[in-house]
Amino acid sequence: MAVYLTQKSKVLVQGMTGAEGMKHTRRMLAAGTDVVGGVNPRKAGRTGDFGDRRVPVFGTVRDAVEATGADVTVVFVPPAFARAAVTEAADAGIGLAVVITEGIPVHDTVAFCAYAAERGTRIIGPNCPGLITPGQANAGIIPADITKPGRIGLVSKSGTLTYQLMHELRDIGFSTCVGIGGDPVVGTTHIDCLAAFQKDPDTELIVLIGEIGGDAEERAAAYVREYVTKPVVGYIAGFTAPEGRTMGHAGAIVSGSSGTAQAKKEALEAAGVHVGGTPTETARLVLARLESGTRRHS
Structure with a gap:
């Protein structure tokens, strides 16, 4: 067994098409994580190319959940957009949101944590490296090879x-x-x-x-x-x-x-x-x- 994250977890990456999102999505995939999609409203319909794996990009979290059955999201969006990103994930029924972003205003964190809790979404973070269940899945930026x-x-x-x-x-x-x-x-x-x-x-x-x-x-x-x-x-x-x-x-x-x-x-x-x-x-x-x-x- 594991805590919060398993090999069955289906992971989205909000902000996947940015530099950090691409780098760490590649690392998550290499660790065996089932990354099923990215989210970027401006790049919906495209794919992220990770060698032998092409990951679709969706316009909204809800679209991604409906298409893939995703139950985890990793958030790499800038601080100003983090509250909206987490709120969107909670509204889409995501069970676990891993918020990597640092520098989020405390009042935004208080608001999205309360909102997520009301909807049954667990938040890891913000300003965190995420979590890893070695040999099964890695959601965030923790090195998997140590x-x-x-x-x-x-x-x-x-x-x-x-x-x-x-x-x-x-x-x-x-x-x-x-x-x-x-x-x-x-x-x-x-x-x-x-x-x-x-x-x-x-x-x-x-x-x-x-x-x-x-x-x-x-x-x-x-x-x-x-x-x-x-x-x-x-x-x-x-x-x-x-x-x-x-x-x-x-x-x-x-x-x-x-x-x-x-x-x-x-x-x-x-x-x-x-x-x-x-x-x-x-x-x-x-x-x-x-x-x-x-x-x-x-």
């Missing part, structure tokens, strides 16, 4: 740290890796992924990567304590970040004592999560937990 199918579930705010942990633990592999994005508002949270991995029979251990800013990791710790029986290993980025300065992600900012890396680390450890001091140490903790074969509360 890992293999395995036993670890990964949820992360950071794209770069997602890639690093995937590489560090490549010999074990992953069930699914989800990059939820680092903006102040995201459609899918750490808690959503923890719940999904807890239910997934192919996930034996969960890796949670957080960063400074907000209280998402503290809330995730509370959820782990109450509901998660599988072992969880964590890493928090930003111990050396100066107070009051945004660090890379729009949501990664510390104000006073709120949102510090230390506070998040302490909350996770109090919930029984082993927290590494570096990505490499985090990988070692994962290996140790898997070798011990223990449940989180043992």
Whole structure:
């Protein structure tokens, strides 16, 4: 099994005909993803040429869904058009929208996340690398060649740290890796992924990567304590970040004592999560937990 994305997923790419859309559609296809169409109102009726695969371009998401049965969309459109793109996908009945675009105004994100939730569409992102179920499908920009199918579930705010942990633990592999994005508002949270991995029979251990800013990791710790029986290993980025300065992600900012890396680390450890001091140490903790074969509360 997998979380959110499987080999049966039929994927659209909104913005496929742009430079980034073409590049990453080619990579998704190479990873085995069933990319069934692109969406661009100005280029409807054309096709995208990806070597031995020609992908049709549709004028609307609804047209694409009706023609292909697509249930996932990956959004590469510019920030000004992201809200309309996600709204269109939700109206067409898409079940999963992966919003890669960064720089989307927070009020637009709040609006399209609420709209999508009302219509049963899950949002991954925005400002995220997407998600990958190794050996099955890849929706977004995560490199597919740095890992293999395995036993670890990964949820992360950071794209770069997602890639690093995937590489560090490549010999074990992953069930699914989800990059939820680092903006102040995201459609899918750490808690959503923890719940999904807890239910997934192919996930034996969960890796949670957080960063400074907000209280998402503290809330995730509370959820782990109450509901998660599988072992969880964590890493928090930003111990050396100066107070009051945004660090890379729009949501990664510390104000006073709120949102510090230390506070998040302490909350996770109090919930029984082993927290590494570096990505490499985090990988070692994962290996140790898997070798011990223990449940989180043992």
